[in-house]
Amino acid sequence: xxxxxxxxxxxxxxxxxxxxxxxxxxxxxxxxxxxxxxxxxxxxxxxxxxxxxxxxxxxxxxxxxxxxxxxxxxxxxxxxxxxxxxxxxxxxxxxxxxxxxxxxxxxxxxxxxxxxxxxxxxxxxxxxxxxxxxxxxxxxxxxxxxxxxxxxxxxxxxxxxxxxxxxxxxxxxxxxxxxxxxxxxxxxxxxxxxxxxxxxxxxxxxxxxxxxxxxxxxxxxxxxxxxxxx
Numbered sequence: 001x002x003x004x005x006x007x008x009x010x011x012x013x014x015x016x017x018x019x020x021x022x023x024x025x026x027x028x029x030x031x032x033x034x035x036x037x038x039x040x041x042x043x044x045x046x047x048x049x050x051x052x053x054x055x056x057x058x059x060x061x062x063x064x065x066x067x068x069x070x071x072x073x074x075x076x077x078x079x080x081x082x083x084x085x086x087x088x089x090x091x092x093x094x095x096x097x098x099x100x101x102x103x104x105x106x107x108x109x110x111x112x113x114x115x116x117x118x119x120x121x122x123x124x125x126x127x128x129x130x131x132x133x134x135x136x137x138x139x140x141x142x143x144x145x146x147x148x149x150x151x152x153x154x155x156x157x158x159x160x161x162x163x164x165x166x167x168x169x170x171x172x173x174x175x176x177x178x179x180x181x182x183x184x185x186x187x188x189x190x191x192x193x194x195x196x197x198x199x200x201x202x203x204x205x206x207x208x209x210x211x212x213x214x215x216x217x218x219x220x221x222x223x224x225x226x227x228x229x230x
Contacts, residue, residue: 008060015115018084019043020053021062024073025081030148033070079146086142087114087122089135094125096136103136103187104178137178138169138188138224156194156204156223164193165227172222184213186223 023042028034040050058065062077073081091114092106101109117125126132126144133149134140140149153168167190170181181187185208193207201217 013080016053017057017062018080020057021073021077021081022084022088024063024071025078025085028072030073030078033072035070039071082142082146082148087117089139089141090122090125090132091117092135093129093132097129103182104175106136107173134169134188138167153224153226156220156225157217159194159225159227161194161196163227164191165225166191167223167225169224170222171224177219177222185209
């Protein structure tokens with residue numbers, strides 16, 4: 001496999017830079033401009049610290065940065081971000097499937113563990129798990145070449161009442177929400193029927209198997225689904 005060439009030596013891209021790039025990708029879905037304020041909040045750092053790191057990454061060609069517009073990944077930055085996301089999600093899968101961590105624990109533990117993993121270990125983990133395509137929360141795992149698979153799913157909140165579907169991923173990092181969703185069976189792969197949705201962002205009533213469950217619109221927004229008829 002041909003080694004990817006970055007604008008700076010790959011060993012000069014720090015773990016902190018990789019974390020920033022991965023978060024920029026997640027916030028902007030790889031394409032949109034992202035504000036430094038939103039980035040600082042997601043990474044739990046101060047605004048000035050976020051701006052300093054963004055300037056450094058801009059200087060070495062990993063991001064574009066325009067005042068009052070925000071940050072956007074360059075093609076090089078996007079590749080680094082995707083490879084960082086790949087490693088993180090593989091580690092999450094390893095923690096849950098092999099080490100038996102709960103899916104609500106996987107994100108924080110993977111943040112710590114992935115920094116000690118090199119490419120050889122990543123490849124061995126991937127092979128051991130038979131090349132998983134999603135993390136425990138259902139998010140797609142980028143390929144070894146840094147390509148993000150497309151799922152074609154959508155938020156549960158846009159599905160009309162009466163439709164059936166399947167949950168593809170759960171887009172929240174909050175431990176208590178993940179624990180609750182697991183308790184009521186709303187996990188990736190679960191089939192559902194949207195029985196009713198109250199107006200004005202009201203609660204949703206779902207049928208899961210033989211049981212019905214009511215959830216609020218905030219929690220529903222974290223559930224992404226595929227629904228053939230929607």
